[in-house]
Amino acid sequence: MDLLVVNPNTTKSMTATIADAADRVRNPSTRVTSVTSSMGPVSIEGYYDEVFAVPGLLLEIAKGERQGAQAAIIACFDDTGLDAARAMANIPVVGICEAALATAAFIAQRFTIVTTMERSRLPLEHLVQRYGMTGRCNVRAADIPVLSLEDPQSNARDRLRNEIDAALREDRAEAIVLGCAGMADLSIELRKEFGVPVVDGVAAAVKQAEALVALGLSTAKRGAYASPVRKTYSGALRDFAPDIMVG
Incomplete structure (x- = not known):
């Protein structure tokens, strides 16, 4: 294939x-x-x-x-x-958004997308609605530039972790969806760290x-x-x- x-x-x-x-x-x-x-x-x-x-x-x-x-x-x-x-x-x-949401829906009733920039949050909320996940999926933004995820000197990954922690506490999320392809290398690490399913769309x-x-x-x-x-x-x-x- x-x-x-x-x-x-x-x-x-x-x-x-x-x-x-x-x-x-x-x-x-x-x-x-x-x-x-x-x-x-x-x-x-x-x-x-x-x-x-x-x-x-x-x-x-x-x-x-x-x-x-x-x-x-x-x-x-x-x-x-x-x-x-x-x-x-x-x-x-x-x-990858549609794939990630469909996958998350198999394993959790409530889940949160954590994405990068605040300006991306509303477009993703529109996708959540389009894909029929309104009421099950919240969207949060860590307000970090996409390319900062690749910069070891930035605090982007710490801010991402803080937003995941907030989603688990405040949204009562049962799973996390990573809202950027640039986060694809973090899913396994974050799954172990937070003890919940973390879905990478890729x-x-x-x-x-x-x-x-x-x-x-x-x-x-x-x-x-x-x-x-x-x-x-x-x-x-x-x-x-x-x-x-x-x-």
């Missing part, structure tokens, strides 16, 4: 963290290719960044599908470009992508995720015309 994992920001060190998390949980027969977007922001923090991350993400998914990937994973907790990718691709596409998405491929299921191609209507795109986006991207 061949899976593609796309980091939709352009920070290669974060892709390495994501790749390690995916490799830890994949089936021995699964080959995981983790790639970094070739264009866009170095991190995705809010609506503006998200929009400009989508073109590079779509390019990588289209390329991966042509090279034989059987499913794709979008490794950003905002589920950046997920709907567009599902409409474009003929393989299943899994977002790992959850890998297992769910494997399940979809094994079941022979892909995205429905009627209605909302029907293939894009063929038309001309102009200017800098001309190469994103459906005739070119989808083939």
